Amino acid sequence: MKKLFSATAIALALSAGAALAADLPALKAPILPPPPPPPIWTGFYIGLNAGYSWGASNNIDVGTVNLYDTFGNNGLLPFVIDPGAGAAALAASGTVNAQRNGFIGGGQVGYNYQFGNHFLVGLEADLQGTGIRSENSFTGAANWNAFNVAVGPFGLALDRSAAGTTTVTSRTDWLGTVRGRLGYIWGPSFLIYATGGLAYGGAQATTHQSLFINNNLSATILGAQVFGLSVPYGSIGGVGRYNESRIGWTVGGGIEWLFAPNLSFKAEYLYYDLGTVRFQNGPLAAVGPQVTVLGFTSPLLTSINQGITRVKFDGHIARVGINYHFVSAPPVPVVARY
Secondary structure, eight states: OHHHHHHHHHHHHHHHHHHHHHHSOOOOOOOOOOOOOOOTTOEEEEEEEEEEEEESOOEEEEEEEEEEETTSTTSSSSSOSOTTGGGGGGGGOEEEEOOOEEEEEEEEEEEEEEETTTEEEEEEEEEEEEEEEEEEEEEEEEEEEEEEEEETTEEEEEEEEEEEEEEEEEEEEEEEEEEEEEEEEETTTEEEEEEEEEEEEEEEEEEEEEEEEEEEEEEEETTEEEEEEEEEEEEEEOEEEEEEEEEEEEEEEEEEEEEETTEEEEEEEEEEEEEEEEEEOOOEEEEOOOOEETTEEOOOOEEEEEEEEEEEEEEEEEEEEEEEEEOOOOOOOOOOOO
16 A cells, blocks of 8 residues: 555656646757858959050140350350340240040959958059050240341341241050059948059150241331341251150059959059159251351351150059959858757
8 A cells, every 4th residue: 555655646746847847938049140251352363454544644845945046145156146046945845735545454463351241451463555645746936036227227137937846745555553452342242442552654755846947137228128038947856755664653443343253343443643754855956058148158057956845644544354363162161960
């Protein structure tokens, strides 16, 4: 009887404990947040680009000074006939409107480092061949009176004029940059970035000048011309050249779309500045004949002038490009099963 009673008590206790356990809330494993996305932008890349460039500073200045003139205060005559002889140089001075533009295309290589989900820093180097070129001219003219002498009813005058043409060709045959990039990742496949750094390129310019001078000598009696002589002469020389590699700076920005795991498309704007150059042109010499008047023979009629060309090599670039990214695939996550 005692054994039956003990067994019954144990059974009642077990059933009561099971009922109490059934009333307790069930314990579930905590829900962990998903892991952050892998840094899909980090790594090296290489690509191609193409676009168009147009000039920022479109004025090329040419300044010319007179070095020697037969009739001037630096001439060979024992007295000054024309104190204003330097006016001839004005006809060879002026500004060329140079619309320097053309196609640009090449390649780039770089490295991106993504930190966090939204930020990127990188370094990119590129090199392009270009058709950036301009050629334009200006013409100048000057007229002045060298002297006008009147003695009683007699008068003698020398009127002079000059006409010049200056043509300047400038070009950038190749252009490269080394730039840092700082960007914001949105999407996560879109990148908006600013960029800037070093620019370098091949700058060329050529100046051709020509100058023609005319001398009109006239004699009058009582205001009526009784004698006239016109002596024109043209120029030789007047060519200047510049051809050097230049180093400057660049700044810009762009957007890039990672449309496939290893491919991206970008659109980019850059401003570059390779600085200002100044170079001398060859002597611009206008040479005429010797003239004999009333038994007096003049020296060889000559006007020698020197020009200096000033060119700023800078411009804007708008281009698109495509990049191949050497990005390793992220590791496959390991899920524990129990």
